Amino acid sequence: MTQxxxxxxxxxxxxxxxxxxxxxxxxxxxxxxxxxxxxxLAKLTFNPRLMITDGENMLLEQPAPIGPRDGGPVVExxxxxxxxxxxxxxxxxxxxxxxxQIDRFGQTNISVIGDHARPKAALLGARGFPGNSxxxxxxxxxxxxxxxALVEGEVDFVCSxxxxxxxxxxxxxxxxxxxxxxxxxxxxxxFGGPDHAIRLVxxxxxxPMEEVRDNTGFDLAVxxxxxxxxxxxxxxxxxxxxxxxxxxxRAGLIxxxxxxxRPASVRAx
Amino acid sequence: xxxxxxxxxxxxxxxxxxxxxAIGGWATRRKPMALVRxxxxxxxxxxxVIAYGGPDVGMLAACGKLRRLVFAFVSLDHIPIEPHFKAxxxxxxxxxxxxxxxxxxxxxxAAMGLPFLPTRVGIGTAIAEDxxxxxxxxxxxxxxxxxxxxxxxxxxxxLHVHRADEKGNVLTLSPDPFFDELMARAAGRTFVxxxxxxxxxDLGLPGNARYHLVERSLISGVAQAPFGAHPTxxxxxxxxxxxxxxxxxxxxxxxxxxxxQRYVAxxxxxYLAAVGGADAIRAIPAPxx
Numbered sequence: 054m055t056q057x058x059x060x061x062x063x064x065x066x067x068x069x070x071x072x073x074x075x076x077x078x079x080x081x082x083x084x085x086x087x088x089x090x091x092x093x094l095a096k097l098t099f100n101p102r103l104m105i106t107d108g109e110n111m112l113l114e115q116p117a118p119i120g121p122r123d124g125g126p127v128v129e130x131x132x133x134x135x136x137x138x139x140x141x142x143x144x145x146x147x148x149x150x151x152x153x154q155i156d157r158f159g160q161t162n163i164s165v166i167g168d169h170a171r172p173k174a175a176l177l178g179a180r181g182f183p184g185n186s187x188x189x190x191x192x193x194x195x196x197x198x199x200x201x202a203l204v205e206g207e208v209d210f211v212c213s214x215x216x217x218x219x220x221x222x223x224x225x226x227x228x229x230x231x232x233x234x235x236x237x238x239x240x241x242x243x244f245g246g247p248d249h250a251i252r253l254v255x256x257x258x259x260x261p262m263e264e265v266r267d268n269t270g271f272d273l274a275v276x277x278x279x280x281x282x283x284x285x286x287x288x289x290x291x292x293x294x295x296x297x298x299x300x301x302x303r304a305g306l307i308x309x310x311x312x313x314x315r316p317a318s319v320r321a322x
Numbered sequence: 323x324x325x326x327x328x329x330x331x332x333x334x335x336x337x338x339x340x341x342x343x344a345i346g347g348w349a350t351r352r353k354p355m356a357l358v359r360x361x362x363x364x365x366x367x368x369x370x371v372i373a374y375g376g377p378d379v380g381m382l383a384a385c386g387k388l389r390r391l392v393f394a395f396v397s398l399d400h401i402p403i404e405p406h407f408k409a410x411x412x413x414x415x416x417x418x419x420x421x422x423x424x425x426x427x428x429x430x431x432a433a434m435g436l437p438f439l440p441t442r443v444g445i446g447t448a449i450a451e452d453x454x455x456x457x458x459x460x461x462x463x464x465x466x467x468x469x470x471x472x473x474x475x476x477x478x479x480x481l482h483v484h485r486a487d488e489k490g491n492v493l494t495l496s497p498d499p500f501f502d503e504l505m506a507r508a509a510g511r512t513f514v515x516x517x518x519x520x521x522x523x524d525l526g527l528p529g530n531a532r533y534h535l536v537e538r539s540l541i542s543g544v545a546q547a548p549f550g551a552h553p554t555x556x557x558x559x560x561x562x563x564x565x566x567x568x569x570x571x572x573x574x575x576x577x578x579x580x581x582x583q584r585y586v587a588x589x590x591x592x593y594l595a596a597v598g599g600a601d602a603i604r605a606i607p608a609p610x611x
Contacts (some may be wrong), residue, residue: 110498177402186446187443187445219448
């Protein structure tokens with residue numbers, strides 16, 4: 054077995070970072086701590102062109118560690134909401150967001166569970182998801198890969214556009230609809246199947262394909278050359294992640310803080 | 323001599339049952355909470371609220387003031403789901419849900435006196451199914467079908483600012499002005515609460531020119547309300563009171579009655595004492611994101 058000190062959270066941060074690997078000089082927005090750490094890792098390692106914010110309304114020269122910290126990071130620009138809208142409508146952004154549900158079309162939901170008029174659970178509201186989804190590339194993060202999150206049929210309330218022509222005006226693909234990757238606690242997927250079907254790219258070390266299929270509410274395409282194993286973050290990446298999260302907040306984000314490589318005893322379960 | 327100063331309750335007296343009210347700020351930042359509490363104490367009912375929502379929406383919902391909500395989200399940021407909004411929504415509150423940028427666009431259309439502004443935002447989503455939305459075909463060669471985002475016209479906008487003079491010149495000193503300016507331009511009338519009402523010379527213009535929110539001709543009334551955004555922030559004057567927001571969020575069911583008696587039924591002086599006083603609020607550290 055591969056020897057590593059990496060936790061699953063570390064591996065997920067590294068895989069989140071990958072979504073921005075080849076992006077040009079635009080805004081990298083990671084919502085929730087693991088995607089945000091991913092954006093910071095990408096900027097500090099392979100893609101220094103990326104712009105990032107402090108999570109509020111300032112652009113930062115270098116990523117700020119998450120949690121309590123000494124001193125303010127160097128600000129390199131202003132990003133109030135009005136300007137963030139203008140920027141994202143112009144397409145110069147790639148967001149990695151954490152919706153509550155996603156369906157086979159890549160449509161996501163953060164608004165309600167159940168009926169929209171009388172929901173079983175009211176969540177946030179659509180926020181900026183509709184505009185984001187048709188304006189710039191988007192990727193997704195799910196810390197718990199199961200059928201409640203990766204749903205059969207359509208999500209309960211379609212907050213972001215996906216590859217579902219039935220919802221497109223005049224059957225025309227929305228302007229800049231471009232869904233990139235889905236990172237979950239079990240695997241990495243993309244939209245490279247037939248007609249942009251969601252496709253399994255790699256399984257995290259020790260995760261069997263059946264477990265992914267059992268926990269996904271729709272059929273998955275698979276990478277033609279074979280589904281690989283998600284690579285582990287190297288020592289340099291782990292050191293940067295530790296520096297970006299000095300209080301180890303990430304240890305509390307995935308239940309039980311498991312290792313990146315699932316032990317064989319768990320594999321049998 | 324223009325003097326638009328008025329007490330908080332005089333602003334509430336300008337409102338009427340069934341009105342459509344835009345509330346400025348964003349989630350947990352620069353919400354006119356003193357005014358929201360005054361509305362919650364009043365006999366007003368059946369309000370339609372337009373907001374980038376936070377505890378303003380939750381409090382008015384919990385106090386039975388809302389008939390409808392026009393929104394893109396309601397959140398307490400550090401506490402992602404606003405529990406009082408959640409309860410109202412699950413009980414069937416009438417909502418018009420849209421994208422953050424669509425709300426911006428609807429206010430901008432109203433601010434410009436246009437019936438609508440075209441947008442792609444909403445295309446491909448359930449937001450586009452709302453019967454209040456129509457589409458429009460581009461008259462140019464592209465022929466693209468777009469959503470015609472209708473003007474959103476509040477009867478009244480309620481905003482919280484850092485500084486005002488008696489004539490209604492207002493400054494918002496926080497790092498993000500949000501969409502308060504558009505709310506003022508879109509609304510029939512705008513009332514503001516201000517941390518301090520000062521002589522015009524003390525507004526610090528022209529140095530503070532970029533903080534001058536909107537022309538004074540749009541401002542109908544100004545009430546002085548120190549810490550009037552609490553428990554939301556009015557940075558740089560003071561920060562979000564997370565401890566209070568946690569108590570507010572935890573106050574469900576019978577606990578809500580206790581919260582309401584202690585913090586909503588109280589006048590602003592008693593409120594300030596109940597939340598720890600001016601020095602305690604000024605000492606709250608900035609949140610880390």
